[in-house]
Amino acid sequence: MKGRGFLITILTVLLAATFAAGDARAAITCGRTVTANIVAIDQPVLFNRLGASNVNGMIFALRRDVINMDSFLTLNNGGAATPGNVMLRPDKRPRPLVLRVREGDCLTVNLENLLALAPNPNNLATDQFTVLIDEQVADRHVSFHVSGMQLVDGIQSDGSYVGANVTDSTVPQGGSTSYQLYAEHEGVFTATSYGATLGSDANQG
Known part of the structure; x- marks a missing residue:
C-alpha cells in the first residue's frame, strides 16, 4: 500500500506539472505583435579599416x-528574391541586427533563406590567390533561435532540430518560415542560426 500511495503521489505531481505547463502556454497574451521580415544572405564583411574581412560572410x-x-x-x-543573387543595399553596411x-509583446519573425546553393559563393576565380577560402559551412539550412524568449505556438518556433524533436524548424535554402516568440521579461536575448552549429574550424557556425 505504501508503494502504491507513493506511485499515486508521483502521478499526481506529474499531472499537476503538465497542466501547469499547459496553462502557462495558454496564458500568453500579446500586448502587441511586432513583425520582422528577415532574410539570410551571403555578404562580404569588412571587419576593420586595416582590411580584415571575410569575403564569404553570412548575415x-x-x-x-x-x-x-x-x-x-x-x-x-x-x-526578385533569388537565392545567391541578392546583397545588402550599397548604402548599408553589415551591422548587428x-x-x-x-x-509582454510578441515577435513574429518571417525568415527567408536566400543563401546561395553552394557554400563560399564569393571566391575569386583568379590565379593571383592561391589560398582557398572555404570557411562557410556546407549545409545551407538556417534558423532564428532566440535564447530567453518564450515560444508562442510550440517547438516549431524554436528554430532548431535537435534531440527527439519531430519538427525540423530550420529553413532549407530557398525556403521560408515564421517564428512566434513572446517577450516575457526585459533583457537582451541573442539570436543564433541553428541550421548548422559547427563551422570549418569546429567553431560555432
Whole structure:
C-alpha cells in the first residue's frame, strides 16, 4: 500500500506539472505583435579599416535592406528574391541586427533563406590567390533561435532540430518560415542560426 500511495503521489505531481505547463502556454497574451521580415544572405564583411574581412560572410538582414543584384531593386519594391543573387543595399553596411519589443509583446519573425546553393559563393576565380577560402559551412539550412524568449505556438518556433524533436524548424535554402516568440521579461536575448552549429574550424557556425 505504501508503494502504491507513493506511485499515486508521483502521478499526481506529474499531472499537476503538465497542466501547469499547459496553462502557462495558454496564458500568453500579446500586448502587441511586432513583425520582422528577415532574410539570410551571403555578404562580404569588412571587419576593420586595416582590411580584415571575410569575403564569404553570412548575415541576417531586414528584407527591405536587401536588393536583387541584377535589377538593384529592394526586395520590398519588386526586386526578385533569388537565392545567391541578392546583397545588402550599397548604402548599408553589415551591422548587428537589433529587434526591439516591449515586455509582454510578441515577435513574429518571417525568415527567408536566400543563401546561395553552394557554400563560399564569393571566391575569386583568379590565379593571383592561391589560398582557398572555404570557411562557410556546407549545409545551407538556417534558423532564428532566440535564447530567453518564450515560444508562442510550440517547438516549431524554436528554430532548431535537435534531440527527439519531430519538427525540423530550420529553413532549407530557398525556403521560408515564421517564428512566434513572446517577450516575457526585459533583457537582451541573442539570436543564433541553428541550421548548422559547427563551422570549418569546429567553431560555432
